Amino acid sequence: MNSPSSSADGVVHGVRLISGDVVDIAMSGGLIVDIKKSTPVASRQTEGFIDGREYLALPSLVEPHAHLDKAFLSERIDNPTGDLMGAINGIEAARESLTYGDTVERATRATQLMSSRGVQSIRSHADTTVDSGLSNVHALLEVKGQSSSIIDMQVAALIGWPLTGARGADNRALARAAIAAGVDVIGGCPHLDDDPAGALRFLFELASEAGVPLDLHADENTRLDSSDLEHCADLKLSTGSTVAVAASHCVSLGVQPEDAQHRIADKVAAASISVITLPLTNLYLQGRDRTTHVPRGLTPVSLLRAHGVNVAAGGDNMQDPFNPLGKGDPLETAGYVVLAGHVLTDDAIHTVTTNARQAMGVAPVDISVGAPADFLLIRAHTLREALAMQSTERIVIRRGQRLHSRL
């Protein structure tokens, strides 16, 4: 794989790596074929030449938890209480206005924005409710197909609740229909169910039968009695299930007593469950009922990492009733992991690259000879500066080709 750069069909010249080394990266056939100490060049006009001076090279970014079907709804749907149920109720009240074509248009816009930031892998949940049926699933599957040249997408059916008892029959049928429609991942919100443990068992069995990963909206609250994450770890350990599981949010773990946190983190590590923290949205939604000792809407990131849990980070909602802000930039998310999660910058980048890929069950990508030529050049001298400035001067390289020069 160590071909000389002269035979490459593209070269990034003079780019800085996170290590500080300044290198030339040669690409051919969609792969990185050579990385060597940068040397001066006589001409920069040849086809495939990219001037990487003043840029830092980062592995392609990952968005492991998005809601593309709800993107850019802030101006159309209010959330008067500002909390989770205010957002959910707002969406439900406006459901009829969210047509298929409208959803495809907004999701496409969000996907293109994320691509321009440097995202090349995304997992998006799609609201799958009795009222909306499979409309959002079909819309996001369409966007997935149309966007495959710029981004790899997984669509997760976010099944409504309840999933248990007689009242849950329609949602259970819908979950099976979503699998048949071709979703990549199954998901749901056990903590909002009448019977959280029962809902979890159903989702586990369904994922197992269908052979798809499970990604839960787990414990998205600050209640001490919310136990989705522990139930999930117990279920996986007791059944020996091989279903790949990601638990998103896991906010309530952040308010548990320390002994409970350690007990649960040990189980989560043993069960190989990835935790996806979503700081932007949860710092916005949770803790609104308190004025003192306000809990952070954040899972205990450092504690989970110390127990060996794979922790990834996502943006969750973007400019909708759940989060009026957000710009589709994993570097913004990683910045919150630094500031609110107390993770060092060198580690925080992994939550939106390597760890996020692991949570999604896709192969790792790094900047090394033989790896796919999928990476991001961002105007910065150091990783810390990239996270601080989040420069919009970016060059996205995918399969060895330049996708975008500017946002």
Ligand SMILES: [Zn+2]
């Ligand atoms: Zn979510």
